[in-house]
Amino acid sequence: MKIYKWFLSFIVVCTVANLQAQDFQGKATYQSKTQVNFDFGNRNIPEDRKKQMMERIKKANEKTFVLNFNQTASLYKEEEKLEQPGERGGGRGPRFGTMTGTDGDLYKNIKDQRYLVKTELLGKIFLIDDALETLEWKMGSESKQIGNYTAFKATATKTIKRPNMSAVFRRPGRGEENKEEEKAEEFTVKEVEIVAWYTPEIPINQGPGLYWGLPGLILAVNDDVTTIVCSEITMNPSEKMEIKAPSKGKKVTQAEYDEISQEKMKEMRENFRNRGGRGGGRPN
Template sequence: MRYKWFKGLMIVCMGVSLQAQDFQGKAIYQSKTQVNFDFGNRNIPEDRKKEMMERMKKANEKTFILNFNKTASIYKVEEKLEQPGERGGGRGPRFGAMAGNDGDLYKNIQDQKYLVKNELLGKIFLIDDELEALDWKMESESKQIGNYTAFKATSVKTIKRPNMSAIFRRPGRGEENDEEKKGEEFIIKEVEIVAWYTPEIPINQGPGLYWGLPGLILAVNDDVTTIVCSEITLNPSEKIEIKAPSKGKQVTQAEYDQISQEKMKEMRENFRNRGGRGGGRPN
Protein backbone atom coordinates (compact mmCIF):
# COMPACT_ATOMS: atom_id res chain seq x y z
CA MET A 1 0.00 0.00 0.00
CA ARG A 2 2.83 2.37 0.86
CA TYR A 3 4.57 1.53 -2.41
CA LYS A 4 1.46 2.36 -4.47
CA TRP A 5 1.04 5.66 -2.62
CA PHE A 6 4.72 6.53 -3.16
CA LYS A 7 4.58 5.53 -6.85
CA GLY A 8 1.49 7.66 -7.37
CA LEU A 9 3.18 10.61 -5.67
CA MET A 10 6.25 10.22 -7.91
CA ILE A 11 4.06 10.24 -11.04
CA VAL A 12 2.33 13.42 -9.88
CA CYS A 13 5.68 15.07 -9.07
CA MET A 14 7.10 14.11 -12.46
CA GLY A 15 4.06 15.64 -14.15
CA VAL A 16 4.43 18.85 -12.16
CA SER A 17 8.16 18.93 -12.95
CA LEU A 18 7.55 18.61 -16.69
CA GLN A 19 4.94 21.35 -16.63
CA ALA A 20 7.25 23.54 -14.55
CA GLN A 21 9.74 23.79 -17.39
CA ASP A 22 7.38 26.27 -19.08
CA PHE A 23 6.01 27.71 -15.85
CA GLN A 24 5.71 31.50 -15.80
CA GLY A 25 3.98 34.11 -13.72
CA LYS A 26 3.44 37.81 -13.21
CA ALA A 27 2.99 39.56 -9.86
CA ILE A 28 2.10 43.20 -9.20
CA TYR A 29 3.50 44.80 -6.04
CA GLN A 30 2.69 48.09 -4.33
CA SER A 31 5.72 49.67 -2.62
CA LYS A 32 5.63 52.47 -0.06
CA THR A 33 8.66 54.04 1.63
CA GLN A 34 8.30 56.29 4.66
CA VAL A 35 9.88 59.70 4.27
CA ASN A 36 11.54 61.26 7.31
CA PHE A 37 13.03 64.53 6.12
CA ASP A 38 14.54 66.95 8.62
CA PHE A 39 13.97 70.57 7.63
CA GLY A 40 16.24 71.74 10.47
CA ASN A 41 15.92 75.41 11.35
CA ARG A 42 15.01 76.57 7.87
CA ASN A 43 12.48 79.36 7.73
CA ILE A 44 9.95 77.52 5.55
CA PRO A 45 6.18 78.13 5.79
CA GLU A 46 4.25 75.16 7.15
CA ASP A 47 2.09 74.86 4.05
CA ARG A 48 5.26 74.68 1.93
CA LYS A 49 6.72 71.97 4.19
CA LYS A 50 3.49 69.99 3.89
CA GLU A 51 3.53 70.29 0.10
CA MET A 52 7.16 69.13 -0.06
CA MET A 53 6.49 66.15 2.20
CA GLU A 54 3.49 65.13 0.08
CA ARG A 55 5.62 65.24 -3.05
CA MET A 56 8.36 63.18 -1.41
CA LYS A 57 5.79 60.66 -0.22
CA LYS A 58 4.26 60.34 -3.66
CA ALA A 59 7.69 59.92 -5.27
CA ASN A 60 8.29 56.93 -2.97
CA GLU A 61 4.97 55.19 -3.65
CA LYS A 62 5.41 52.95 -6.67
CA THR A 63 3.98 49.96 -8.47
CA PHE A 64 6.38 47.19 -9.49
CA ILE A 65 5.93 44.26 -11.86
CA LEU A 66 7.69 40.94 -11.21
CA ASN A 67 7.80 38.55 -14.18
CA PHE A 68 9.17 35.16 -13.17
CA ASN A 69 9.74 31.53 -14.03
CA LYS A 70 11.30 28.74 -11.97
CA THR A 71 14.84 30.11 -12.11
CA ALA A 72 14.81 33.79 -13.10
CA SER A 73 12.81 37.00 -12.77
CA ILE A 74 12.76 40.60 -13.90
CA TYR A 75 11.47 43.28 -11.50
CA LYS A 76 10.76 46.78 -12.77
CA VAL A 77 8.80 49.93 -11.96
CA GLU A 78 5.49 50.28 -13.77
CA GLU A 79 5.71 53.41 -15.88
CA LYS A 80 2.87 55.88 -15.32
CA LEU A 81 1.96 58.98 -17.27
CA GLU A 82 2.08 62.22 -15.30
CA GLN A 83 -1.42 63.48 -14.60
CA PRO A 84 -2.51 67.01 -15.63
CA GLY A 85 -1.66 69.52 -12.92
CA GLU A 86 1.10 67.39 -11.37
CA ARG A 87 4.40 69.18 -10.86
CA GLY A 88 6.92 66.51 -11.73
CA GLY A 89 6.02 63.93 -9.12
CA GLY A 90 9.44 62.33 -9.39
CA ARG A 91 11.31 65.36 -8.09
CA GLY A 92 11.57 64.41 -4.45
CA PRO A 93 14.34 62.47 -2.76
CA ARG A 94 14.09 58.98 -4.25
CA PHE A 95 15.87 56.42 -2.11
CA GLY A 96 15.91 53.66 -4.73
CA ALA A 97 17.89 55.37 -7.48
CA MET A 98 20.88 56.20 -5.26
CA ALA A 99 20.79 52.83 -3.52
CA GLY A 100 20.89 50.92 -6.81
CA ASN A 101 17.55 49.08 -6.62
CA ASP A 102 15.24 51.36 -8.58
CA GLY A 103 16.11 50.18 -12.10
CA ASP A 104 15.30 46.98 -14.00
CA LEU A 105 16.39 44.15 -11.68
CA TYR A 106 17.13 40.68 -13.04
CA LYS A 107 17.60 37.79 -10.61
CA ASN A 108 18.82 34.32 -11.53
CA ILE A 109 18.27 32.02 -8.57
CA GLN A 110 20.06 29.09 -10.21
CA ASP A 111 23.26 31.11 -10.72
CA GLN A 112 22.63 33.24 -7.58
CA LYS A 113 23.43 36.39 -9.57
CA TYR A 114 21.62 39.65 -10.17
CA LEU A 115 21.86 42.50 -12.65
CA VAL A 116 20.42 45.99 -12.21
CA LYS A 117 20.19 48.56 -14.96
CA ASN A 118 20.16 51.88 -13.14
CA GLU A 119 20.42 55.54 -14.09
CA LEU A 120 22.41 57.83 -11.80
CA LEU A 121 22.35 61.54 -12.62
CA GLY A 122 22.08 60.94 -16.36
CA LYS A 123 24.51 57.99 -16.65
CA ILE A 124 23.47 54.35 -17.12
CA PHE A 125 25.11 51.71 -14.93
CA LEU A 126 24.77 47.92 -15.01
CA ILE A 127 25.26 46.48 -11.55
CA ASP A 128 26.42 42.86 -11.74
CA ASP A 129 26.83 40.99 -8.47
CA GLU A 130 25.98 37.91 -6.39
CA LEU A 131 22.67 37.50 -4.60
CA GLU A 132 22.80 37.77 -0.82
CA ALA A 133 21.43 34.65 0.88
CA LEU A 134 19.52 35.79 3.95
CA ASP A 135 19.33 33.50 6.97
CA TRP A 136 15.54 33.15 7.07
CA LYS A 137 13.80 32.02 10.25
CA MET A 138 10.49 30.28 9.62
CA GLU A 139 7.73 31.49 11.92
CA SER A 140 4.45 29.76 12.80
CA GLU A 141 2.18 32.69 11.88
CA SER A 142 0.11 32.66 8.71
CA LYS A 143 -2.39 34.98 7.06
CA GLN A 144 -4.37 35.37 3.88
CA ILE A 145 -2.95 37.66 1.18
CA GLY A 146 -5.37 37.81 -1.71
CA ASN A 147 -6.27 34.24 -2.66
CA TYR A 148 -3.18 32.72 -1.08
CA THR A 149 -2.23 31.51 2.38
CA ALA A 150 1.04 33.15 3.34
CA PHE A 151 3.50 32.18 6.06
CA LYS A 152 5.79 34.48 8.01
CA ALA A 153 9.59 34.43 7.85
CA THR A 154 12.08 36.84 9.41
CA SER A 155 15.73 37.69 8.95
CA VAL A 156 18.26 40.41 9.73
CA LYS A 157 19.76 42.45 6.92
CA THR A 158 22.17 45.37 6.70
CA ILE A 159 20.37 48.21 4.94
CA LYS A 160 22.14 51.11 3.24
CA ARG A 161 20.08 54.09 2.12
CA PRO A 162 20.71 57.74 1.26
CA ASN A 163 20.52 60.21 4.13
CA MET A 164 18.67 63.01 2.36
CA SER A 165 18.41 65.15 5.51
CA ALA A 166 22.21 65.31 5.76
CA ILE A 167 22.56 66.44 2.16
CA PHE A 168 20.05 69.26 2.32
CA ARG A 169 20.78 70.50 5.85
CA ARG A 170 22.30 73.93 6.20
CA PRO A 171 25.84 73.70 7.59
CA GLY A 172 26.27 73.91 11.33
CA ARG A 173 22.59 73.51 12.24
CA GLY A 174 21.27 70.67 14.28
CA GLU A 175 23.99 68.15 13.53
CA GLU A 176 24.96 67.80 17.16
CA ASN A 177 21.51 66.36 17.96
CA ASP A 178 21.41 63.75 15.22
CA GLU A 179 21.08 60.06 16.05
CA GLU A 180 22.02 58.34 12.78
CA LYS A 181 25.23 59.90 11.48
CA LYS A 182 23.54 63.00 10.13
CA GLY A 183 26.76 64.20 8.59
CA GLU A 184 27.01 61.06 6.45
CA GLU A 185 25.57 60.68 2.96
CA PHE A 186 24.25 57.18 3.73
CA ILE A 187 22.64 55.57 6.75
CA ILE A 188 23.81 51.99 7.34
CA LYS A 189 22.15 49.83 9.95
CA GLU A 190 20.87 46.33 10.65
CA VAL A 191 17.10 45.91 10.47
CA GLU A 192 14.66 43.05 10.85
CA ILE A 193 13.10 41.90 7.60
CA VAL A 194 9.59 40.45 7.82
CA ALA A 195 8.43 38.49 4.79
CA TRP A 196 5.25 36.56 3.93
CA TYR A 197 5.53 33.75 1.37
CA THR A 198 3.13 31.23 -0.11
CA PRO A 199 4.07 27.57 -0.74
CA GLU A 200 1.11 27.48 -3.14
CA ILE A 201 3.47 29.06 -5.69
CA PRO A 202 6.59 26.93 -5.03
CA ILE A 203 9.33 29.17 -6.38
CA ASN A 204 11.91 31.01 -4.25
CA GLN A 205 11.48 34.39 -5.94
CA GLY A 206 10.25 37.68 -4.54
CA PRO A 207 10.22 41.45 -4.99
CA GLY A 208 13.47 43.41 -5.18
CA LEU A 209 16.51 41.43 -4.05
CA TYR A 210 14.44 39.21 -1.76
CA TRP A 211 14.41 35.47 -2.45
CA GLY A 212 15.27 32.13 -0.87
CA LEU A 213 11.97 31.07 0.71
CA PRO A 214 9.99 27.92 -0.22
CA GLY A 215 7.35 29.93 -2.03
CA LEU A 216 6.80 33.25 -3.79
CA ILE A 217 7.25 36.19 -1.40
CA LEU A 218 3.97 38.13 -1.39
CA ALA A 219 4.89 40.82 1.14
CA VAL A 220 8.04 42.14 2.76
CA ASN A 221 8.81 44.93 5.20
CA ASP A 222 12.00 46.53 6.50
CA ASP A 223 12.10 49.51 8.84
CA VAL A 224 10.83 52.05 6.26
CA THR A 225 9.64 50.20 3.13
CA THR A 226 6.59 47.96 2.76
CA ILE A 227 5.99 45.93 -0.40
CA VAL A 228 2.72 43.99 -0.87
CA CYS A 229 1.53 41.89 -3.79
CA SER A 230 -1.83 43.03 -5.14
CA GLU A 231 -2.28 40.75 -8.18
CA ILE A 232 -0.90 37.46 -9.52
CA THR A 233 -1.27 35.84 -12.94
CA LEU A 234 0.09 32.31 -13.40
CA ASN A 235 0.94 30.88 -16.80
CA PRO A 236 -0.47 33.79 -18.82
CA SER A 237 -1.60 33.03 -22.36
CA GLU A 238 0.96 35.47 -23.73
CA LYS A 239 4.52 34.30 -23.11
CA ILE A 240 6.63 36.56 -20.88
CA GLU A 241 10.16 37.41 -21.92
CA ILE A 242 12.55 37.36 -18.97
CA LYS A 243 15.70 38.91 -20.31
CA ALA A 244 18.68 40.23 -18.35
CA PRO A 245 19.55 43.91 -18.95
CA SER A 246 22.78 44.38 -20.87
CA LYS A 247 23.33 48.11 -21.42
CA GLY A 248 25.31 50.40 -19.14
CA LYS A 249 28.72 50.66 -17.53
CA GLN A 250 29.27 47.35 -15.72
CA VAL A 251 30.12 47.68 -12.03
CA THR A 252 29.77 45.67 -8.84
CA GLN A 253 27.36 46.75 -6.12
CA ALA A 254 30.27 47.99 -4.00
CA GLU A 255 31.63 50.06 -6.90
CA TYR A 256 28.20 51.53 -7.58
CA ASP A 257 27.76 52.38 -3.90
CA GLN A 258 31.09 54.21 -3.94
CA ILE A 259 30.07 56.20 -7.03
CA SER A 260 26.71 57.02 -5.41
CA GLN A 261 28.43 58.20 -2.25
CA GLU A 262 30.71 60.51 -4.23
CA LYS A 263 27.71 61.94 -6.08
CA MET A 264 25.88 62.45 -2.82
CA LYS A 265 28.87 64.33 -1.40
CA GLU A 266 28.90 66.54 -4.48
CA MET A 267 25.20 67.28 -4.04
CA ARG A 268 25.74 68.16 -0.38
CA GLU A 269 28.70 70.45 -1.13
CA ASN A 270 26.87 72.17 -4.00
CA PHE A 271 23.86 72.75 -1.80
CA ARG A 272 25.93 74.11 1.08
CA ASN A 273 28.03 76.31 -1.19
CA ARG A 274 24.78 77.98 -2.21
CA GLY A 275 24.11 78.66 1.43
CA GLY A 276 21.28 76.15 1.63
CA ARG A 277 19.05 78.16 -0.69
CA GLY A 278 16.12 76.53 -2.40
CA GLY A 279 14.10 75.66 0.72
CA GLY A 280 15.55 72.16 0.86
CA ARG A 281 14.16 71.07 -2.50
CA PRO A 282 16.55 68.75 -4.33
CA ASN A 283 17.55 69.65 -7.87
Protein backbone atom coordinates in the same frame (compact mmCIF):
# COMPACT_ATOMS: atom_id res chain seq x y z
CA MET B 1 4.44 21.70 14.13
CA LYS B 2 4.85 18.24 12.52
CA ILE B 3 1.42 18.54 10.90
CA TYR B 4 2.37 21.99 9.58
CA LYS B 5 5.62 20.70 8.04
CA TRP B 6 3.84 17.73 6.48
CA PHE B 7 1.14 19.98 5.04
CA LEU B 8 3.72 22.41 3.66
CA SER B 9 5.75 19.61 2.04
CA PHE B 10 2.60 18.12 0.52
CA ILE B 11 1.61 21.42 -1.09
CA VAL B 12 5.12 22.00 -2.44
CA VAL B 13 5.42 18.50 -3.95
CA CYS B 14 2.01 18.62 -5.61
CA THR B 15 2.49 22.12 -7.02
CA VAL B 16 6.05 21.48 -8.25
CA ALA B 17 4.84 18.37 -10.10
CA ASN B 18 2.12 20.42 -11.74
CA LEU B 19 4.44 23.27 -12.74
CA GLN B 20 7.17 20.98 -14.06
CA ALA B 21 4.66 19.46 -16.43
CA GLN B 22 4.58 22.71 -18.36
CA ASP B 23 6.84 25.57 -19.42
CA PHE B 24 5.25 28.01 -17.03
CA GLN B 25 5.65 31.72 -16.42
CA GLY B 26 4.09 34.03 -13.86
CA LYS B 27 3.51 37.72 -13.34
CA ALA B 28 3.11 39.36 -9.94
CA THR B 29 2.27 43.02 -9.28
CA TYR B 30 3.52 44.64 -6.07
CA GLN B 31 2.67 47.91 -4.31
CA SER B 32 5.62 49.48 -2.49
CA LYS B 33 5.44 52.25 0.12
CA THR B 34 8.37 53.80 1.96
CA GLN B 35 7.95 55.96 5.07
CA VAL B 36 10.06 59.10 4.86
CA ASN B 37 11.05 61.37 7.75
CA PHE B 38 12.73 64.34 6.08
CA ASP B 39 14.58 66.72 8.41
CA PHE B 40 14.19 70.34 7.28
CA GLY B 41 16.88 71.40 9.77
CA ASN B 42 17.26 75.13 10.33
CA ARG B 43 15.45 76.20 7.17
CA ASN B 44 12.92 78.99 7.54
CA ILE B 45 10.16 77.34 5.50
CA PRO B 46 6.43 78.03 5.98
CA GLU B 47 4.49 75.09 7.39
CA ASP B 48 2.19 74.83 4.37
CA ARG B 49 5.25 74.65 2.10
CA LYS B 50 6.76 71.91 4.27
CA LYS B 51 3.51 69.96 4.03
CA GLN B 52 3.50 70.25 0.23
CA MET B 53 7.11 69.09 0.03
CA MET B 54 6.45 66.09 2.29
CA GLU B 55 3.43 65.11 0.19
CA ARG B 56 5.60 65.15 -2.94
CA ILE B 57 8.30 63.10 -1.22
CA LYS B 58 5.70 60.61 0.03
CA LYS B 59 4.16 60.23 -3.41
CA ALA B 60 7.57 59.73 -5.02
CA ASN B 61 8.13 56.79 -2.68
CA GLU B 62 4.85 55.02 -3.44
CA LYS B 63 5.52 52.79 -6.43
CA THR B 64 4.15 49.83 -8.39
CA PHE B 65 6.44 47.02 -9.55
CA VAL B 66 5.90 44.00 -11.80
CA LEU B 67 7.79 40.74 -11.28
CA ASN B 68 7.89 38.38 -14.27
CA PHE B 69 9.27 34.98 -13.31
CA ASN B 70 9.85 31.41 -14.42
CA GLN B 71 11.46 28.45 -12.66
CA THR B 72 14.99 29.91 -12.56
CA ALA B 73 14.90 33.66 -13.27
CA SER B 74 12.90 36.83 -12.78
CA LEU B 75 12.76 40.44 -13.96
CA TYR B 76 11.52 43.10 -11.53
CA LYS B 77 10.63 46.48 -13.04
CA GLU B 78 8.84 49.59 -11.88
CA GLU B 79 5.57 50.36 -13.59
CA GLU B 80 5.80 53.97 -14.66
CA LYS B 81 2.97 56.24 -13.58
CA LEU B 82 1.44 58.80 -15.92
CA GLU B 83 1.30 62.35 -14.63
CA GLN B 84 -2.26 63.28 -13.72
CA PRO B 85 -3.80 66.54 -15.01
CA GLY B 86 -3.17 69.36 -12.57
CA GLU B 87 -0.21 67.67 -10.88
CA ARG B 88 2.77 69.98 -10.79
CA GLY B 89 6.01 68.10 -11.29
CA GLY B 90 4.30 64.73 -11.45
CA GLY B 91 4.83 64.09 -7.77
CA ARG B 92 8.60 64.16 -8.11
CA GLY B 93 10.82 64.20 -5.08
CA PRO B 94 13.79 62.38 -3.59
CA ARG B 95 13.41 58.63 -3.97
CA PHE B 96 15.11 56.95 -1.08
CA GLY B 97 16.18 53.81 -2.97
CA THR B 98 17.63 55.21 -6.18
CA MET B 99 21.09 56.14 -4.90
CA THR B 100 21.66 52.58 -3.67
CA GLY B 101 21.02 50.99 -7.06
CA THR B 102 17.99 48.97 -5.97
CA ASP B 103 15.72 50.76 -8.44
CA GLY B 104 15.92 49.97 -12.14
CA ASP B 105 15.52 46.77 -14.15
CA LEU B 106 16.45 44.03 -11.67
CA TYR B 107 17.21 40.55 -12.99
CA LYS B 108 17.68 37.63 -10.58
CA ASN B 109 18.96 34.21 -11.59
CA ILE B 110 18.36 31.80 -8.74
CA LYS B 111 20.26 28.95 -10.41
CA ASP B 112 23.44 31.03 -10.69
CA GLN B 113 22.62 33.01 -7.53
CA ARG B 114 23.47 36.31 -9.23
CA TYR B 115 21.63 39.52 -9.99
CA LEU B 116 22.00 42.36 -12.46
CA VAL B 117 20.49 45.83 -12.14
CA LYS B 118 20.39 48.43 -14.88
CA THR B 119 20.11 51.76 -13.09
CA GLU B 120 20.69 55.45 -13.77
CA LEU B 121 22.68 57.71 -11.48
CA LEU B 122 22.61 61.42 -12.31
CA GLY B 123 22.40 60.83 -16.04
CA LYS B 124 24.82 57.89 -16.31
CA ILE B 125 23.73 54.27 -16.85
CA PHE B 126 25.28 51.57 -14.66
CA LEU B 127 24.92 47.79 -14.74
CA ILE B 128 25.37 46.26 -11.30
CA ASP B 129 26.48 42.62 -11.49
CA ASP B 130 26.89 40.78 -8.20
CA ALA B 131 26.09 37.69 -6.15
CA LEU B 132 22.70 37.40 -4.44
CA GLU B 133 22.81 37.81 -0.67
CA THR B 134 21.66 34.69 1.17
CA LEU B 135 19.53 35.56 4.18
CA GLU B 136 19.14 33.12 7.08
CA TRP B 137 15.37 32.85 7.04
CA LYS B 138 13.58 31.60 10.15
CA MET B 139 10.28 30.02 9.11
CA GLY B 140 7.32 29.67 11.43
CA SER B 141 3.82 28.23 11.31
CA GLU B 142 1.97 31.58 11.41
CA SER B 143 -0.11 32.09 8.28
CA LYS B 144 -2.54 34.54 6.72
CA GLN B 145 -4.46 34.98 3.50
CA ILE B 146 -3.01 37.32 0.87
CA GLY B 147 -5.39 37.49 -2.07
CA ASN B 148 -6.23 33.93 -3.10
CA TYR B 149 -3.13 32.43 -1.51
CA THR B 150 -2.21 31.14 1.93
CA ALA B 151 1.04 32.79 3.01
CA PHE B 152 3.42 31.77 5.79
CA LYS B 153 5.63 34.05 7.86
CA ALA B 154 9.42 34.08 7.76
CA THR B 155 11.91 36.49 9.34
CA ALA B 156 15.57 37.35 8.82
CA THR B 157 18.11 39.99 9.82
CA LYS B 158 19.60 42.19 7.11
CA THR B 159 22.03 45.12 7.01
CA ILE B 160 20.52 47.94 4.95
CA LYS B 161 22.28 51.01 3.57
CA ARG B 162 20.18 54.03 2.64
CA PRO B 163 20.91 57.58 1.41
CA ASN B 164 20.42 60.29 4.01
CA MET B 165 18.77 62.98 1.90
CA SER B 166 18.30 65.25 4.92
CA ALA B 167 22.09 65.44 5.29
CA VAL B 168 22.54 66.32 1.62
CA PHE B 169 20.01 69.15 1.60
CA ARG B 170 20.70 70.54 5.08
CA ARG B 171 21.22 74.29 4.87
CA PRO B 172 24.65 75.48 6.07
CA GLY B 173 24.53 77.26 9.42
CA ARG B 174 26.72 78.94 11.99
CA GLY B 175 27.95 77.82 15.36
CA GLU B 176 29.36 74.56 16.67
CA GLU B 177 25.96 72.82 16.82
CA ASN B 178 25.32 73.45 13.13
CA LYS B 179 28.87 72.42 12.25
CA GLU B 180 28.26 69.06 13.90
CA GLU B 181 24.99 68.66 11.98
CA GLU B 182 26.81 69.32 8.71
CA LYS B 183 29.07 66.32 9.39
CA ALA B 184 26.11 63.93 9.13
CA GLU B 185 26.82 61.00 6.82
CA GLU B 186 25.28 60.89 3.35
CA PHE B 187 24.33 57.25 3.98
CA THR B 188 23.00 55.46 7.03
CA VAL B 189 23.71 51.78 7.70
CA LYS B 190 21.61 49.75 10.12
CA GLU B 191 20.64 46.17 10.88
CA VAL B 192 16.90 45.55 10.61
CA GLU B 193 14.48 42.65 10.92
CA ILE B 194 12.88 41.58 7.65
CA VAL B 195 9.40 40.08 7.85
CA ALA B 196 8.29 38.16 4.74
CA TRP B 197 5.15 36.23 3.80
CA TYR B 198 5.54 33.51 1.16
CA THR B 199 3.17 31.03 -0.43
CA PRO B 200 4.20 27.41 -1.10
CA GLU B 201 1.30 27.27 -3.55
CA ILE B 202 3.71 28.94 -6.00
CA PRO B 203 6.96 27.10 -5.12
CA ILE B 204 9.29 29.55 -6.83
CA ASN B 205 12.41 30.75 -5.03
CA GLN B 206 11.64 34.38 -5.93
CA GLY B 207 10.30 37.60 -4.51
CA PRO B 208 10.22 41.38 -4.97
CA GLY B 209 13.46 43.34 -5.13
CA LEU B 210 16.50 41.37 -4.00
CA TYR B 211 14.45 39.11 -1.75
CA TRP B 212 14.49 35.37 -2.44
CA GLY B 213 15.39 32.09 -0.74
CA LEU B 214 12.03 30.85 0.59
CA PRO B 215 10.12 27.72 -0.53
CA GLY B 216 7.50 29.79 -2.30
CA LEU B 217 6.91 33.15 -3.97
CA ILE B 218 7.26 36.03 -1.50
CA LEU B 219 3.94 37.90 -1.52
CA ALA B 220 4.75 40.55 1.09
CA VAL B 221 7.90 41.86 2.76
CA ASN B 222 8.57 44.59 5.28
CA ASP B 223 11.71 46.19 6.71
CA ASP B 224 11.81 49.12 9.12
CA VAL B 225 10.51 51.70 6.58
CA THR B 226 9.39 49.93 3.39
CA THR B 227 6.36 47.66 2.89
CA ILE B 228 5.88 45.70 -0.34
CA VAL B 229 2.64 43.75 -0.91
CA CYS B 230 1.53 41.68 -3.89
CA SER B 231 -1.79 42.90 -5.29
CA GLU B 232 -2.22 40.60 -8.29
CA ILE B 233 -0.81 37.34 -9.68
CA THR B 234 -1.26 35.88 -13.14
CA MET B 235 0.03 32.39 -13.85
CA ASN B 236 0.91 31.52 -17.45
CA PRO B 237 -0.23 34.86 -18.95
CA SER B 238 -1.33 34.77 -22.57
CA GLU B 239 1.33 37.33 -23.46
CA LYS B 240 4.68 35.82 -22.53
CA MET B 241 7.50 38.16 -21.58
CA GLU B 242 11.12 37.34 -22.30
CA ILE B 243 12.94 37.25 -18.98
CA LYS B 244 16.27 38.57 -20.16
CA ALA B 245 19.16 40.02 -18.17
CA PRO B 246 19.90 43.71 -18.87
CA SER B 247 23.18 44.25 -20.71
CA LYS B 248 23.67 47.99 -21.21
CA GLY B 249 25.57 50.28 -18.87
CA LYS B 250 28.95 50.49 -17.18
CA LYS B 251 29.41 47.17 -15.37
CA VAL B 252 30.24 47.48 -11.66
CA THR B 253 29.84 45.45 -8.51
CA GLN B 254 27.40 46.56 -5.81
CA ALA B 255 30.31 47.75 -3.63
CA GLU B 256 31.74 49.79 -6.52
CA TYR B 257 28.34 51.32 -7.24
CA ASP B 258 27.86 52.19 -3.56
CA GLU B 259 31.22 53.97 -3.55
CA ILE B 260 30.36 55.92 -6.70
CA SER B 261 26.93 56.93 -5.39
CA GLN B 262 28.44 58.00 -2.07
CA GLU B 263 30.87 60.30 -3.91
CA LYS B 264 27.98 61.72 -5.94
CA MET B 265 26.04 62.36 -2.74
CA LYS B 266 29.02 64.26 -1.33
CA GLU B 267 29.23 66.33 -4.52
CA MET B 268 25.53 67.16 -4.29
CA ARG B 269 25.98 68.12 -0.64
CA GLU B 270 28.93 70.41 -1.39
CA ASN B 271 27.25 72.02 -4.40
CA PHE B 272 24.12 72.70 -2.36
CA ARG B 273 26.10 74.23 0.49
CA ASN B 274 28.30 76.29 -1.81
CA ARG B 275 25.09 77.88 -3.04
CA GLY B 276 24.25 78.66 0.55
CA GLY B 277 21.25 76.34 0.48
CA ARG B 278 19.40 78.72 -1.83
CA GLY B 279 16.10 77.65 -3.34
CA GLY B 280 14.45 77.07 0.04
CA GLY B 281 16.23 73.78 0.47
CA ARG B 282 14.12 72.20 -2.25
CA PRO B 283 14.95 68.48 -2.21
CA ASN B 284 14.29 67.59 -5.86
